[in-house]
Amino acid sequence: MRRVKHRIPRLVDKRVLRPAQTALALELVNKMDLLRIKAIARIYARGLPHEGAWEDMLQEALTRVLTGSRRRPEGVAIVAFMAGILRSLRADYWRRAKRESGDEKLRIDHLRDESLTLELADPTPGPERALSARQQIILIKQLFSDDPAALKIIDGLGDGLTAEQIRLSTGLSTTDYDSARRRMRRRVLREGLTCEPR
Amino acid sequence: MRTKIKRIPPDTALLRIMDALAQEAIEASDEEVTEAAADLRMDLNSRESAAFAGLTYFVRPQVSDFFSVEVPKALQAPVEGIAGNPPAHPTDRQRPSKRLPIAIDRKRPEK
Numbered sequence: 001m002r003r004v005k006h007r008i009p010r011l012v013d014k015r016v017l018r019p020a021q022t023a024l025a026l027e028l029v030n031k032m033d034l035l036r037i038k039a040i041a042r043i044y045a046r047g048l049p050h051e052g053a054w055e056d057m058l059q060e061a062l063t064r065v066l067t068g069s070r071r072r073p074e075g076v077a078i079v080a081f082m083a084g085i086l087r088s089l090r091a092d093y094w095r096r097a098k099r100e101s102g103d104e105k106l107r108i109d110h111l112r113d114e115s116l117t118l119e120l121a122d123p124t125p126g127p128e129r130a131l132s133a134r135q136q137i138i139l140i141k142q143l144f145s146d147d148p149a150a151l152k153i154i155d156g157l158g159d160g161l162t163a164e165q166i167r168l169s170t171g172l173s174t175t176d177y178d179s180a181r182r183r184m185r186r187r188v189l190r191e192g193l194t195c196e197p198r
Numbered sequence: 199m200r201t202k203i204k205r206i207p208p209d210t211a212l213l214r215i216m217d218a219l220a221q222e223a224i225e226a227s228d229e230e231v232t233e234a235a236a237d238l239r240m241d242l243n244s245r246e247s248a249a250f251a252g253l254t255y256f257v258r259p260q261v262s263d264f265f266s267v268e269v270p271k272a273l274q275a276p277v278e279g280i281a282g283n284p285p286a287h288p289t290d291r292q293r294p295s296k297r298l299p300i301a302i303d304r305k306r307p308e309k
Contacts, residue, residue: 031242032228034253035235039223043216055252083220094209125209133208140215157218158211182230185222189234192223193249195257 015075019068025078026065036079039192044086047136048093061085094129143187149180150187 017025029037037058045054061082064070072081110116125133137158144150149172156166167177226234235242240249251257 031250032231035231035242035249036223036226038249038253039226040220043220043223046216047212055257058252077224079224083224087217087220125207130208133212136212137208137215140212140219154215157215159206160210160214181222184219185226185230186234186237188219188222189226189231190237193231193235193238193240195248195251 016071016073019066019071022065022072022078022081025072026062029078033079035189035193037082039189040079040083041086042192043188044083044090046139047132048090057086057089060089097129098126143191144184147180147183147187149176150184153177153180153184 041054108118152170
């Protein structure tokens with residue numbers, strides 16, 4: 001009878017780089033990528049309570065990379081990897097803030113049986129978070145106040161539309177859409193390179 | 199059938215916008231970054247350029263910029279020892295003791 005060998009799955013995925021490798025990649029990162037990372041940190045720090053939040057977020061992201069709590073998958077560019085960490089740090093912040101406030105629970109009562117009552121975390125944002133988000137959307141729109149096409153694109157992005165859907169709903173041609181996105185990119189980079197408080 | 203009204207929470211909309219803008223920053227070419235810096239009259243060849251504020255140097259002034267803070271120095275001292283690097287100025291305890299030459303009287307075997 002032929003015996004079938006069952007292999008124990010490896011705990012360490014080969015496709016994930018070791019922290020030392022990512023640390024080395026960070027050390028060798030060129031100045032253009034550094035500036036891209038700064039711009040991304042400034043984007044994701046929008047709406048967070050204190051002024052220098054982007055610096056703290058960036059430091060925290062670097063710490064996670066160096067300690068190995070975040071592993072870089074092979075083939076993922078360092079800038080995209082850092083962007084992912086910064087995004088999750090932002091989400092972590094709001095999750096923690098919501099947990100600390102503690103009063104946002106959704107209660108679903110059962111008609112007959114009280115033991116079947118459910119208490120879930122309320123998925124809707126709290127008033128502070130909603131207000132902060134609205135303010136930030138207004139501030140982002142102010143960046144593009146002289147560009148009507150860009151404003152339409154931002155509205156579409158906020159609604160979760162794809163590029164094609166935005167073009168169809170706004171009546172922009174492919175060329176107009178692409179050039180508006182290029183203008184947006186330049187404005188975002190310009191804003192990202194500064195250290196102006198918002 | 200009634201039209202469905204979908205209400206998007208503001209934080210979801212903001213996150214979507216931020217993701218799109220971050221994607222723009224990821225995809226920006228080196229030329230676009232340089233052009234954006236040139237718009238702001240930033241010289242990317244200079245290490246002290248404002249573009250690198252928060253990356254290669256602190257944006258906000260640090261306490262150590264104004265005062266000589268002794269605490270960090272005191273904390274750094276044992277780290278040097280742990281790392282295996284001898285401190286630049288060894289303290290009195292770490293200096294090798296200067297022993298006075300002592301005559302050693304050896305007992306001669308008795309004949």
